[in-house]
Amino acid sequence: MQSSQSKQWDIFCKVIDNHGDLGVCWRLARQLAALGERVRLWIDDATALGWMAPSGHDGVQVIDWLAPSALRAAVAQPAPDVLIEGFGCDPAPELVARFAERPGIAWINLEYLSAEPYVERLHGLPSPVFKGPGAGLTKRFFYPGFTSATGGLLREPDLMERRSRFDRASWLSARQIPWRQDERLVSLFCYEPPALAGLLARLAENRQPTRLLVTAGRAAQAVQALQGSAPLLHGRGALSISYLPYLTQPDFDHLLWACDLNFVRGEDSLVRALWAGAPLIWQIYPQDDDAHHEKLNAWLDWLGAPPSLRLFHHAWNGFGDTALPEPEMHGPWLETARDARARLLAQDDLITQLRKFVTQKS
Numbered sequence: 001m002q003s004s005q006s007k008q009w010d011i012f013c014k015v016i017d018n019h020g021d022l023g024v025c026w027r028l029a030r031q032l033a034a035l036g037e038r039v040r041l042w043i044d045d046a047t048a049l050g051w052m053a054p055s056g057h058d059g060v061q062v063i064d065w066l067a068p069s070a071l072r073a074a075v076a077q078p079a080p081d082v083l084i085e086g087f088g089c090d091p092a093p094e095l096v097a098r099f100a101e102r103p104g105i106a107w108i109n110l111e112y113l114s115a116e117p118y119v120e121r122l123h124g125l126p127s128p129v130f131k132g133p134g135a136g137l138t139k140r141f142f143y144p145g146f147t148s149a150t151g152g153l154l155r156e157p158d159l160m161e162r163r164s165r166f167d168r169a170s171w172l173s174a175r176q177i178p179w180r181q182d183e184r185l186v187s188l189f190c191y192e193p194p195a196l197a198g199l200l201a202r203l204a205e206n207r208q209p210t211r212l213l214v215t216a217g218r219a220a221q222a223v224q225a226l227q228g229s230a231p232l233l234h235g236r237g238a239l240s241i242s243y244l245p246y247l248t249q250p251d252f253d254h255l256l257w258a259c260d261l262n263f264v265r266g267e268d269s270l271v272r273a274l275w276a277g278a279p280l281i282w283q284i285y286p287q288d289d290d291a292h293h294e295k296l297n298a299w300l301d302w303l304g305a306p307p308s309l310r311l312f313h314h315a316w317n318g319f320g321d322t323a324l325p326e327p328e329m330h331g332p333w334l335e336t337a338r339d340a341r342a343r344l345l346a347q348d349d350l351i352t353q354l355r356k357f358v359t360q361k362s
Protein backbone atom coordinates (compact mmCIF):
# COMPACT_ATOMS: atom_id res chain seq x y z
CA MET A 1 0.00 0.00 0.00
CA GLN A 2 2.87 2.40 0.78
CA SER A 3 4.28 4.31 -2.20
CA SER A 4 7.39 6.41 -2.67
CA GLN A 5 5.04 9.40 -2.36
CA SER A 6 4.00 8.38 1.15
CA LYS A 7 5.02 10.58 4.03
CA GLN A 8 6.05 9.87 7.60
CA TRP A 9 3.44 11.33 9.96
CA ASP A 10 4.07 11.60 13.71
CA ILE A 11 0.89 12.27 15.68
CA PHE A 12 1.15 13.36 19.32
CA CYS A 13 -1.74 12.77 21.66
CA LYS A 14 -2.19 13.40 25.36
CA VAL A 15 -5.17 11.81 27.09
CA ILE A 16 -6.79 14.56 29.16
CA ASP A 17 -9.88 12.62 30.23
CA ASN A 18 -12.50 10.33 28.71
CA HIS A 19 -11.80 8.86 25.28
CA GLY A 20 -12.08 11.65 22.72
CA ASP A 21 -8.42 12.69 22.48
CA LEU A 22 -7.32 9.15 21.75
CA GLY A 23 -10.49 8.39 19.74
CA VAL A 24 -9.82 11.23 17.30
CA CYS A 25 -6.04 10.67 17.05
CA TRP A 26 -6.44 6.92 16.52
CA ARG A 27 -9.04 7.44 13.82
CA LEU A 28 -6.77 9.95 12.10
CA ALA A 29 -3.78 7.58 12.38
CA ARG A 30 -5.55 4.58 10.94
CA GLN A 31 -7.17 6.52 8.12
CA LEU A 32 -3.80 7.94 7.08
CA ALA A 33 -2.25 4.46 7.22
CA ALA A 34 -5.12 3.00 5.19
CA LEU A 35 -4.18 5.50 2.46
CA GLY A 36 -0.59 4.26 2.46
CA GLU A 37 0.98 6.87 4.74
CA ARG A 38 3.48 5.85 7.45
CA VAL A 39 2.25 6.78 10.90
CA ARG A 40 3.65 6.86 14.42
CA LEU A 41 1.16 7.63 17.16
CA TRP A 42 2.83 9.03 20.28
CA ILE A 43 0.55 8.63 23.23
CA ASP A 44 0.96 9.06 26.98
CA ASP A 45 -1.75 6.52 27.87
CA ALA A 46 -2.75 3.90 25.32
CA THR A 47 -4.90 1.84 27.72
CA ALA A 48 -8.17 2.48 25.87
CA LEU A 49 -6.69 1.15 22.62
CA GLY A 50 -7.05 -2.27 24.28
CA TRP A 51 -10.80 -2.14 23.52
CA MET A 52 -11.01 0.60 20.87
CA ALA A 53 -8.53 -1.11 18.53
CA PRO A 54 -7.34 -4.41 20.04
CA SER A 55 -5.74 -5.55 16.76
CA GLY A 56 -4.04 -2.23 16.03
CA HIS A 57 -3.74 -1.24 12.36
CA ASP A 58 -1.22 -2.02 9.63
CA GLY A 59 1.08 0.93 9.12
CA VAL A 60 0.44 2.51 12.54
CA GLN A 61 3.15 2.24 15.18
CA VAL A 62 2.00 3.16 18.67
CA ILE A 63 4.74 4.62 20.87
CA ASP A 64 4.61 5.27 24.59
CA TRP A 65 5.51 8.92 24.78
CA LEU A 66 6.55 8.62 28.44
CA ALA A 67 9.06 5.79 27.89
CA PRO A 68 12.61 7.21 27.89
CA SER A 69 13.82 4.33 25.67
CA ALA A 70 11.21 5.22 23.02
CA LEU A 71 12.32 8.85 23.08
CA ARG A 72 15.98 7.86 22.70
CA ALA A 73 15.15 5.58 19.78
CA ALA A 74 13.07 8.25 18.08
CA VAL A 75 15.75 10.89 18.43
CA ALA A 76 18.10 8.55 16.59
CA GLN A 77 15.65 8.09 13.70
CA PRO A 78 14.99 10.45 10.78
CA ALA A 79 12.49 13.20 11.59
CA PRO A 80 8.98 12.87 10.16
CA ASP A 81 7.63 14.85 7.20
CA VAL A 82 4.59 15.90 9.20
CA LEU A 83 4.25 16.51 12.91
CA ILE A 84 0.66 16.61 14.15
CA GLU A 85 0.15 18.00 17.59
CA GLY A 86 -3.25 16.82 18.82
CA PHE A 87 -5.15 19.58 20.62
CA GLY A 88 -2.11 21.69 21.59
CA CYS A 89 -0.56 18.85 23.59
CA ASP A 90 3.06 20.09 23.52
CA PRO A 91 5.12 17.19 22.19
CA ALA A 92 8.30 16.24 24.06
CA PRO A 93 10.84 19.12 23.64
CA GLU A 94 13.71 16.72 22.80
CA LEU A 95 11.73 15.44 19.86
CA VAL A 96 10.61 18.83 18.66
CA ALA A 97 14.24 20.02 18.76
CA ARG A 98 15.29 16.98 16.76
CA PHE A 99 12.42 17.30 14.29
CA ALA A 100 13.12 20.97 13.76
CA GLU A 101 16.36 20.03 12.06
CA ARG A 102 14.41 18.59 9.14
CA PRO A 103 13.97 21.19 6.42
CA GLY A 104 10.38 21.59 5.28
CA ILE A 105 8.76 19.69 8.15
CA ALA A 106 5.05 20.53 8.40
CA TRP A 107 3.98 21.16 12.00
CA ILE A 108 0.25 21.16 12.47
CA ASN A 109 -1.82 21.79 15.53
CA LEU A 110 -5.02 19.82 15.14
CA GLU A 111 -7.69 21.70 17.07
CA TYR A 112 -10.95 20.71 18.76
CA LEU A 113 -14.14 20.58 16.73
CA SER A 114 -16.57 23.47 16.92
CA ALA A 115 -19.24 25.10 14.75
CA GLU A 116 -18.46 28.56 16.15
CA PRO A 117 -17.61 31.28 13.60
CA TYR A 118 -14.02 31.72 14.85
CA VAL A 119 -13.16 28.34 13.32
CA GLU A 120 -13.46 29.63 9.75
CA ARG A 121 -11.33 32.67 10.68
CA LEU A 122 -8.53 30.73 12.34
CA HIS A 123 -8.37 27.62 10.17
CA GLY A 124 -5.00 27.38 8.43
CA LEU A 125 -3.40 30.36 10.18
CA PRO A 126 0.36 30.21 10.77
CA SER A 127 1.99 30.69 14.16
CA PRO A 128 5.76 31.17 13.93
CA VAL A 129 7.74 29.66 16.81
CA PHE A 130 10.30 32.20 18.10
CA LYS A 131 11.95 30.47 21.01
CA GLY A 132 12.51 27.12 22.65
CA PRO A 133 12.62 23.82 20.78
CA GLY A 134 11.28 24.29 17.27
CA ALA A 135 12.33 27.96 17.06
CA GLY A 136 12.33 29.04 13.43
CA LEU A 137 9.53 26.67 12.47
CA THR A 138 5.98 27.71 11.71
CA LYS A 139 3.11 25.83 13.32
CA ARG A 140 -0.19 25.88 11.45
CA PHE A 141 -3.64 25.59 12.96
CA PHE A 142 -5.93 23.02 11.42
CA TYR A 143 -9.54 23.30 12.55
CA PRO A 144 -11.99 20.51 11.82
CA GLY A 145 -15.45 21.85 11.18
CA PHE A 146 -18.82 21.62 9.54
CA THR A 147 -18.46 24.05 6.62
CA SER A 148 -16.31 24.11 3.49
CA ALA A 149 -14.21 26.97 4.92
CA THR A 150 -12.91 24.63 7.68
CA GLY A 151 -10.80 21.46 7.72
CA GLY A 152 -13.89 19.21 7.52
CA LEU A 153 -14.61 15.97 9.37
CA LEU A 154 -12.96 12.55 9.44
CA ARG A 155 -14.75 10.21 7.03
CA GLU A 156 -13.39 6.98 5.58
CA PRO A 157 -13.77 6.77 1.77
CA ASP A 158 -15.95 3.63 1.99
CA LEU A 159 -18.00 4.67 5.02
CA MET A 160 -21.34 5.26 3.30
CA GLU A 161 -21.03 2.09 1.27
CA ARG A 162 -20.41 0.05 4.45
CA ARG A 163 -23.26 1.81 6.15
CA SER A 164 -25.66 0.93 3.34
CA ARG A 165 -24.69 -2.76 3.54
CA PHE A 166 -25.21 -2.89 7.34
CA ASP A 167 -27.81 -5.34 8.59
CA ARG A 168 -29.25 -4.34 11.93
CA ALA A 169 -30.91 -7.66 12.83
CA SER A 170 -27.74 -9.69 12.21
CA TRP A 171 -25.61 -7.26 14.19
CA LEU A 172 -27.97 -7.36 17.16
CA SER A 173 -28.16 -11.12 17.10
CA ALA A 174 -24.35 -11.49 16.82
CA ARG A 175 -24.08 -9.26 19.89
CA GLN A 176 -26.81 -11.30 21.64
CA ILE A 177 -28.93 -8.22 22.14
CA PRO A 178 -32.59 -9.24 22.40
CA TRP A 179 -34.76 -7.18 20.05
CA ARG A 180 -38.39 -7.32 19.01
CA GLN A 181 -39.29 -5.79 15.64
CA ASP A 182 -41.71 -3.33 17.29
CA GLU A 183 -39.03 -2.00 19.70
CA ARG A 184 -37.40 1.33 18.99
CA LEU A 185 -33.64 1.22 19.51
CA VAL A 186 -31.84 4.05 21.27
CA SER A 187 -28.10 4.20 22.03
CA LEU A 188 -26.81 6.03 25.08
CA PHE A 189 -23.26 7.44 25.26
CA CYS A 190 -23.18 10.30 27.74
CA TYR A 191 -21.62 11.77 30.91
CA GLU A 192 -24.14 12.31 33.73
CA PRO A 193 -26.88 14.35 32.04
CA PRO A 194 -29.21 16.03 34.53
CA ALA A 195 -32.21 14.99 32.45
CA LEU A 196 -31.31 11.28 32.37
CA ALA A 197 -33.99 10.27 34.87
CA GLY A 198 -36.52 12.28 32.85
CA LEU A 199 -35.53 10.49 29.65
CA LEU A 200 -35.83 7.03 31.20
CA ALA A 201 -39.25 7.93 32.59
CA ARG A 202 -40.44 9.24 29.20
CA LEU A 203 -39.30 6.11 27.41
CA ALA A 204 -40.87 3.89 30.06
CA GLU A 205 -44.21 5.71 29.80
CA ASN A 206 -44.36 5.75 26.01
CA ARG A 207 -46.95 3.73 24.10
CA GLN A 208 -44.20 2.30 21.93
CA PRO A 209 -41.60 -0.04 23.44
CA THR A 210 -37.97 1.09 23.45
CA ARG A 211 -34.74 -0.81 24.02
CA LEU A 212 -31.98 1.39 25.37
CA LEU A 213 -28.44 0.25 24.48
CA VAL A 214 -26.22 1.69 27.16
CA THR A 215 -22.49 2.02 26.42
CA ALA A 216 -19.85 0.92 28.91
CA GLY A 217 -18.28 3.40 31.34
CA ARG A 218 -19.86 6.62 32.54
CA ALA A 219 -23.17 6.13 30.70
CA ALA A 220 -23.70 2.70 32.27
CA GLN A 221 -22.70 4.01 35.70
CA ALA A 222 -25.13 6.93 35.40
CA VAL A 223 -28.05 4.66 34.47
CA GLN A 224 -27.16 2.14 37.16
CA ALA A 225 -26.97 4.87 39.77
CA LEU A 226 -30.55 5.85 38.91
CA GLN A 227 -31.69 2.26 39.00
CA GLY A 228 -30.18 2.02 42.47
CA SER A 229 -32.42 4.86 43.60
CA ALA A 230 -35.48 3.53 41.71
CA PRO A 231 -34.97 -0.23 41.41
CA LEU A 232 -38.15 -0.84 39.42
CA LEU A 233 -36.83 1.13 36.48
CA HIS A 234 -35.18 -1.84 34.78
CA GLY A 235 -37.62 -3.30 32.31
CA ARG A 236 -40.36 -1.00 33.63
CA GLY A 237 -43.21 -0.11 31.32
CA ALA A 238 -42.18 0.20 27.72
CA LEU A 239 -38.47 0.47 28.46
CA SER A 240 -35.94 -2.36 28.29
CA ILE A 241 -32.26 -1.79 28.95
CA SER A 242 -29.23 -3.64 27.54
CA TYR A 243 -25.76 -2.86 28.87
CA LEU A 244 -22.98 -3.15 26.31
CA PRO A 245 -19.33 -4.04 26.76
CA TYR A 246 -16.74 -1.60 25.39
CA LEU A 247 -16.91 -1.88 21.59
CA THR A 248 -14.13 -1.48 19.05
CA GLN A 249 -14.29 1.81 17.16
CA PRO A 250 -15.74 0.13 14.03
CA ASP A 251 -18.31 -1.68 16.16
CA PHE A 252 -19.24 1.57 17.88
CA ASP A 253 -20.27 2.75 14.39
CA HIS A 254 -22.44 -0.34 14.04
CA LEU A 255 -24.20 0.54 17.26
CA LEU A 256 -25.02 3.99 15.89
CA TRP A 257 -26.17 2.52 12.57
CA ALA A 258 -28.45 0.08 14.39
CA CYS A 259 -30.34 2.72 16.38
CA ASP A 260 -33.31 4.98 15.65
CA LEU A 261 -31.95 7.67 17.97
CA ASN A 262 -28.37 8.16 19.19
CA PHE A 263 -27.22 9.98 22.30
CA VAL A 264 -23.56 10.94 21.85
CA ARG A 265 -21.05 13.17 23.60
CA GLY A 266 -17.65 14.85 23.29
CA GLU A 267 -16.37 15.08 19.75
CA ASP A 268 -15.67 11.88 17.83
CA SER A 269 -18.98 10.14 18.58
CA LEU A 270 -20.84 13.29 17.49
CA VAL A 271 -19.23 13.03 14.06
CA ARG A 272 -19.95 9.32 13.84
CA ALA A 273 -23.60 9.91 14.74
CA LEU A 274 -23.83 12.52 11.97
CA TRP A 275 -22.58 9.94 9.46
CA ALA A 276 -25.07 7.41 10.84
CA GLY A 277 -27.86 9.71 9.65
CA ALA A 278 -30.34 8.92 12.46
CA PRO A 279 -31.66 11.61 14.84
CA LEU A 280 -29.00 12.45 17.42
CA ILE A 281 -28.67 14.24 20.72
CA TRP A 282 -25.29 15.65 21.70
CA GLN A 283 -24.10 16.03 25.26
CA ILE A 284 -21.38 18.60 24.90
CA TYR A 285 -18.20 18.41 26.99
CA PRO A 286 -18.87 20.89 29.83
CA GLN A 287 -16.48 23.79 30.42
CA ASP A 288 -16.15 25.70 33.70
CA ASP A 289 -16.99 29.12 32.28
CA ASP A 290 -20.06 27.77 30.43
CA ALA A 291 -18.31 28.41 27.10
CA HIS A 292 -19.97 25.19 25.96
CA HIS A 293 -23.37 26.93 25.88
CA GLU A 294 -22.30 29.08 22.94
CA LYS A 295 -20.59 26.12 21.33
CA LEU A 296 -23.72 23.98 21.52
CA ASN A 297 -25.94 26.76 20.18
CA ALA A 298 -23.56 27.38 17.27
CA TRP A 299 -23.82 23.71 16.36
CA LEU A 300 -27.63 23.73 16.67
CA ASP A 301 -27.69 26.76 14.34
CA TRP A 302 -25.52 24.98 11.79
CA LEU A 303 -27.71 21.90 12.12
CA GLY A 304 -30.87 23.93 11.50
CA ALA A 305 -32.38 22.21 14.54
CA PRO A 306 -36.18 22.49 14.77
CA PRO A 307 -37.44 24.03 18.05
CA SER A 308 -38.20 20.70 19.78
CA LEU A 309 -34.70 19.38 19.02
CA ARG A 310 -33.12 22.59 20.26
CA LEU A 311 -35.18 22.44 23.46
CA PHE A 312 -34.27 18.81 23.96
CA HIS A 313 -30.57 19.68 23.69
CA HIS A 314 -30.92 22.48 26.20
CA ALA A 315 -32.66 20.19 28.67
CA TRP A 316 -30.25 17.30 28.10
CA ASN A 317 -27.27 19.60 28.66
CA GLY A 318 -28.81 21.20 31.74
CA PHE A 319 -29.21 24.74 30.37
CA GLY A 320 -31.63 26.51 32.71
CA ASP A 321 -34.56 24.43 33.85
CA THR A 322 -35.86 23.50 30.42
CA ALA A 323 -38.28 20.55 30.59
CA LEU A 324 -37.36 17.54 28.47
CA PRO A 325 -39.62 17.31 25.39
CA GLU A 326 -40.68 13.97 23.90
CA PRO A 327 -37.76 12.46 21.92
CA GLU A 328 -38.61 11.98 18.23
CA MET A 329 -37.28 9.27 15.98
CA HIS A 330 -39.08 10.27 12.80
CA GLY A 331 -40.34 13.50 11.23
CA PRO A 332 -38.35 16.73 11.60
CA TRP A 333 -35.55 15.24 13.76
CA LEU A 334 -34.87 12.56 11.17
CA GLU A 335 -35.12 15.02 8.27
CA THR A 336 -32.67 17.33 10.04
CA ALA A 337 -30.15 14.50 10.53
CA ARG A 338 -30.43 13.39 6.90
CA ASP A 339 -30.09 16.92 5.61
CA ALA A 340 -27.00 17.58 7.77
CA ARG A 341 -25.37 14.41 6.52
CA ALA A 342 -26.07 15.30 2.88
CA ARG A 343 -24.50 18.73 3.36
CA LEU A 344 -21.41 17.20 4.96
CA LEU A 345 -21.04 14.53 2.32
CA ALA A 346 -20.85 17.27 -0.32
CA GLN A 347 -17.67 18.60 1.37
CA ASP A 348 -14.15 17.19 1.33
CA ASP A 349 -13.31 15.02 4.32
CA LEU A 350 -10.61 16.00 6.83
CA ILE A 351 -7.84 13.69 5.55
CA THR A 352 -8.25 14.86 1.95
CA GLN A 353 -7.99 18.45 3.15
CA LEU A 354 -5.11 17.75 5.53
CA ARG A 355 -3.00 16.02 2.88
CA LYS A 356 -3.59 18.92 0.47
CA PHE A 357 -2.78 21.41 3.21
CA VAL A 358 0.50 19.66 4.04
CA THR A 359 1.57 19.44 0.40
CA GLN A 360 0.78 23.09 -0.27
CA LYS A 361 2.58 24.37 2.83
CA SER A 362 5.75 22.28 2.63
Ligand SMILES: Cc1cn([C@H]2C[C@H](O)[C@@H](COP(=O)(O)OP(=O)(O)O[C@H]3O[C@@H](C)[C@H](O)[C@@H](O)[C@H]3O)O2)c(=O)[nH]c1=O
Binds near residue numbers: 017266267
Ligand atom coordinates in the same frame (compact mmCIF):
# COMPACT_ATOMS: atom_id res chain seq x y z
C1 LIG B 1 -18.34 3.80 24.50
C2 LIG B 1 -17.37 3.59 23.37
C3 LIG B 1 -16.69 4.63 22.79
N1 LIG B 1 -15.83 4.42 21.75
C4 LIG B 1 -15.06 5.52 21.17
C5 LIG B 1 -15.77 6.39 20.18
C6 LIG B 1 -14.91 7.64 20.22
O1 LIG B 1 -13.81 7.48 19.37
C7 LIG B 1 -14.46 7.70 21.67
C8 LIG B 1 -15.24 8.70 22.50
O2 LIG B 1 -14.83 9.99 22.22
P1 LIG B 1 -15.82 11.24 22.16
O3 LIG B 1 -17.01 10.87 21.41
O4 LIG B 1 -15.05 12.40 21.65
O5 LIG B 1 -16.30 11.46 23.65
P2 LIG B 1 -15.50 11.61 25.07
O6 LIG B 1 -16.37 12.35 25.96
O7 LIG B 1 -15.07 10.28 25.52
O8 LIG B 1 -14.27 12.43 24.75
C9 LIG B 1 -13.89 13.75 24.85
O9 LIG B 1 -14.50 14.83 24.44
C10 LIG B 1 -13.60 15.82 23.97
C11 LIG B 1 -14.38 16.97 23.44
C12 LIG B 1 -12.68 16.20 25.10
O10 LIG B 1 -11.79 17.10 24.68
C13 LIG B 1 -11.92 14.98 25.52
O11 LIG B 1 -11.03 15.31 26.56
C14 LIG B 1 -12.87 13.93 25.91
O12 LIG B 1 -13.53 14.26 27.09
O13 LIG B 1 -14.62 6.39 22.21
C15 LIG B 1 -15.63 3.14 21.26
O14 LIG B 1 -14.85 2.95 20.30
N2 LIG B 1 -16.31 2.11 21.84
C16 LIG B 1 -17.18 2.27 22.87
O15 LIG B 1 -17.77 1.28 23.35
